[in-house]
Amino acid sequence: xxxRKKILVIDDDAAIIEFLRAKLADHDIVATxxxxxxxxxxxEHKPDLILCxxxxxxxxxxxxxxxxxxxxxxxxxxxxxxTGLTTPKDLGARGGHLGGRAALSKHMPPDxxxxxxxxxxx
Amino acid sequence: MNGRLSAxxxxxxxxxxxxxxxxxxxxxxxxxxxxxxVLTPFAINNFLQGRTLLGIATxxxxxxxxVNALAGLRGKSPPIPAKVVFLPVLFAxxxxxxxxxxxxxxxxxxxxxxxHFILDARTSNLYNATIIGAAAPLIWAQYDVASAVRAxxxxxxxxxxxxIFSRLTEAQQRQEAEQRERLDLIVRATRAGTLEWIGATExxxxxSLLKEMLGYAPDADTAGWRSFLDFIHPEDRPDVExxxxxxxxxxxxxxxxxxxxxxxxxxxxxxxxxxxxQAEAIVLTGPDGRAQRYIASFIDMTDRHRYxxxxxxxRDQVEAQAKQLERQNHELVxxxxxxxxxxxxxxxxxxxxxxSIVAVPRLLRESPRxxxxxxxxxxxxxxxxxxxxxxxxxxxxxxxxxxGTYRFQPQSVDLLVIVDAVTRDLATHAASKRxxxxxxxxxxxxxxxxxxxxxxxxxxxxxxxNLVKNAMEASPDDSIVRIDVTSxxxxxxxxxxxxxxxxxxxxxxxEKYSTAGKAGGTGIGTYSARLMARVQGGDLAMETSExxxxxxTLTLGGADGRPNPAPAPTPDRSGSDPALVPARVLLxxxxxxxxxxxxxxxxxxxxxxxxxxxGRAxxxxxxTQRPDVIxxxxxxxxxxxxxxxxxxxxxxxxxxxTPSRVIAFSSYNDxxxxxxxxxxxxxxxxxxPARRRELFALLPGAAGPEGEVEVDPQLAATMxxxxxxxxxxxxxxxxxxxxxxxDELRRLAHRLAGSLSLYGFERAAAIARRLQDGATxxxxxxxxxARELVEHLEHVRIRIRNGSPGEAT
Numbered sequence: 001x002x003x004r005k006k007i008l009v010i011d012d013d014a015a016i017i018e019f020l021r022a023k024l025a026d027h028d029i030v031a032t033x034x035x036x037x038x039x040x041x042x043x044e045h046k047p048d049l050i051l052c053x054x055x056x057x058x059x060x061x062x063x064x065x066x067x068x069x070x071x072x073x074x075x076x077x078x079x080x081x082x083t084g085l086t087t088p089k090d091l092g093a094r095g096g097h098l099g100g101r102a103a104l105s106k107h108m109p110p111d112x113x114x115x116x117x118x119x120x121x122x
Numbered sequence: 123m124n125g126r127l128s129a130x131x132x133x134x135x136x137x138x139x140x141x142x143x144x145x146x147x148x149x150x151x152x153x154x155x156x157x158x159x160v161l162t163p164f165a166i167n168n169f170l171q172g173r174t175l176l177g178i179a180t181x182x183x184x185x186x187x188x189v190n191a192l193a194g195l196r197g198k199s200p201p202i203p204a205k206v207v208f209l210p211v212l213f214a215x216x217x218x219x220x221x222x223x224x225x226x227x228x229x230x231x232x233x234x235x236x237x238h239f240i241l242d243a244r245t246s247n248l249y250n251a252t253i254i255g256a257a258a259p260l261i262w263a264q265y266d267v268a269s270a271v272r273a274x275x276x277x278x279x280x281x282x283x284x285x286i287f288s289r290l291t292e293a294q295q296r297q298e299a300e301q302r303e304r305l306d307l308i309v310r311a312t313r314a315g316t317l318e319w320i321g322a323t324e325x326x327x328x329x330s331l332l333k334e335m336l337g338y339a340p341d342a343d344t345a346g347w348r349s350f351l352d353f354i355h356p357e358d359r360p361d362v363e364x365x366x367x368x369x370x371x372x373x374x375x376x377x378x379x380x381x382x383x384x385x386x387x388x389x390x391x392x393x394x395x396x397x398x399x400q401a402e403a404i405v406l407t408g409p410d411g412r413a414q415r416y417i418a419s420f421i422d423m424t425d426r427h428r429y430x431x432x433x434x435x436x437r438d439q440v441e442a443q444a445k446q447l448e449r450q451n452h453e454l455v456x457x458x459x460x461x462x463x464x465x466x467x468x469x470x471x472x473x474x475x476x477x478s479i480v481a482v483p484r485l486l487r488e489s490p491r492x493x494x495x496x497x498x499x500x501x502x503x504x505x506x507x508x509x510x511x512x513x514x515x516x517x518x519x520x521x522x523x524x525x526g527t528y529r530f531q532p533q534s535v536d537l538l539v540i541v542d543a544v545t546r547d548l549a550t551h552a553a554s555k556r557x558x559x560x561x562x563x564x565x566x567x568x569x570x571x572x573x574x575x576x577x578x579x580x581x582x583x584x585x586x587x588n589l590v591k592n593a594m595e596a597s598p599d600d601s602i603v604r605i606d607v608t609s610x611x612x613x614x615x616x617x618x619x620x621x622x623x624x625x626x627x628x629x630x631x632x633e634k635y636s637t638a639g640k641a642g643g644t645g646i647g648t649y650s651a652r653l654m655a656r657v658q659g660g661d662l663a664m665e666t667s668e669x670x671x672x673x674x675t676l677t678l679g680g681a682d683g684r685p686n687p688a689p690a691p692t693p694d695r696s697g698s699d700p701a702l703v704p705a706r707v708l709l710x711x712x713x714x715x716x717x718x719x720x721x722x723x724x725x726x727x728x729x730x731x732x733x734x735x736x737g738r739a740x741x742x743x744x745x746t747q748r749p750d751v752i753x754x755x756x757x758x759x760x761x762x763x764x765x766x767x768x769x770x771x772x773x774x775x776x777x778x779x780t781p782s783r784v785i786a787f788s789s790y791n792d793x794x795x796x797x798x799x800x801x802x803x804x805x806x807x808x809x810x811p812a813r814r815r816e817l818f819a820l821l822p823g824a825a826g827p828e829g830e831v832e833v834d835p836q837l838a839a840t841m842x843x844x845x846x847x848x849x850x851x852x853x854x855x856x857x858x859x860x861x862x863x864x865d866e867l868r869r870l871a872h873r874l875a876g877s878l879s880l881y882g883f884e885r886a887a888a889i890a891r892r893l894q895d896g897a898t899x900x901x902x903x904x905x906x907x908a909r910e911l912v913e914h915l916e917h918v919r920i921r922i923r924n925g926s927p928g929e930a931t
Contacts, residue, residue: 012873018843018844022834025836106876107891
């Protein structure tokens, strides 16, 4: 249906990465559990979408967002926070954005979450 | 005032010099007249006394002065220059001193004053010095040095005094002139016209601006003007005149200034146009309190009045529009309320009793005393009630689809199973028309084939039931309805019959209420079928012609997963119940039939069942019975489920009890309600009517504090690893909770909550969320929750969705 796209996932929880690999098997998932690798991976793979957790040890999602934004090459890649920090309702009240970036809640029904991610790919 | 203002184009200093010259001219006329009048008798006398030379000189002076005075009185400039007048004056004085001695000296005093006042300061001083200089030697010759010095000194003194006097007057006048100048500037700057009324003469002076305001030229002559009061608009005049008279007649202030209040009225211009002015006035009073002068200023307010009128008009308009908007808004709110009421009514008031109608036959059928045919009859009632329930649900869903609020919840649905069910339902009907169905999958037979769509089962059933029935009805007798399914993604399903759609409705085939006069047709079938197809991300199209008949093509997203089991309209009584452990269960519902039904599904023992008829009763029961599990209706009178939940949680935290597992049990089946319930802290959300298996899954069973978790087949492969890491995390959480390390506890719980919810472990996710939020104030509660989490993850049974339950290892 859709051409294969490349998604970069940054999350310190491997279970989240595994979930996305399973549910988005029709796309290529590049993933890291270490936020420090984010910019390097983005530069190397030029993904179509970056999904990034917020609450991570050492380097958090906000740092990743800034680092990516400060790089002229990867700045234009769509970047979406994937976070368990807020409920879908709170996120909805913020217009689906956190810190100027689009955001999705891990607490939304899984199928809906996957649907939203697919929407970002189109 | 007029003169000053008409000279307004000159610079101020030049204007002042001009006014000084005019003053000197007036003074010189007066002095000349007086001089001529006084001197003439002396001149005659001189001739009579034989002093011919002196007489000639005196007469010369007198004549010069008389000529100039006459010219001055006629308003002309003096014909004989002052310098020429000076010569006979000097001559007469010298002769007089020579011949008459002291008398001549005395004449010198008025002569000096005369010269001073008819000439400008510099020339007069020069001439007067000449007079003194010439007179002094003569006096010395006649008398002595001392007399000459005395006479010269007194003459010089007179000259100095005259100069000082002139300077002072001039300075004062200059100052006054400057003040007027400044006042004029202010008056002009404020665009105010002024009017001055002098009481003694009843004389009125109009400023040039006032004249312009009244529609006249700035330098118009006001001598023949009517009374100012005549300029006032007839409607305003009586009032203004009355006040004016009252103010003039009021004599309470003596020798002072009365400031009169501002007022607005209209004046009529020369061209008859009315202007709005604002008038302000002061009255200067004399010692008797009588008005001596009345000075008024006028500002043209016409523009401002016009703006105010326009402003008032637009404000009125805006107010009218606001009122209209408010009314429209009100109507809109009413309309929305009406629609919500309909939805609510359908949700609760129809579905709740229907649930009882579904439930009671089910209960009765379990009775061993019933005959088989009686059981069958009850089965008919039950399935009819299910059909109505489904219809109500579908109607609500259609309503949501139209409003764009429907939430598509895709599953894997095998369309062939549905087609099979639909054609079987229509079999009797089709047989009467001798119409048969032919089903082909990917061009071949359908035995063992599957066509799995990413769709919702009920919607697919509804679409296909509608389309297949239409195709069958539209088919000519003795014909075949062909159903061709092409699997893949997208997946397509074509329904063909030999009949053609009437030309009149081809274009509006999918529109609402489009019908070709079919008996019992509402025209809503094809409309809703397409709506349902589109809501599922697919579409529905129609091709028709007399030659080829009609083909409807349904496309839906394909899915590679295993399909859900076929719909089971009869309750699932088969299968072994999971072993239950003794537990206290509280059922809360304001509908007694629901309580009876639920109670009948839950075996007692091992469970001990208690019921409550509303939230308040539930809170009371929870205090005394300490239930392990509470099934709570949400919408109840007296106290609703949300409030009751909050009360129960508060009470249990206060009493240091292990929190009950509270399940929201509602006939509202929408996502918003589900989310609201979970946000409010319910551990689970269950739709009415519930199946026994769903209820049991939420009870403490032999397998631990939760029955099983249904897992997405795509995630099946990740399960063993996932469970292992989650169990490890849960153990860490328990350790952190036991040790009271709140920050670590929260961090780990956060991590766990995010992933558990994605993998469908809702119960565990709810516990993790509560730990993460630190919602429990009670120190013991986190540990109890963490222990529950560990046990749950340890014993949880994983059932792959659409698959058979299996023990996780």
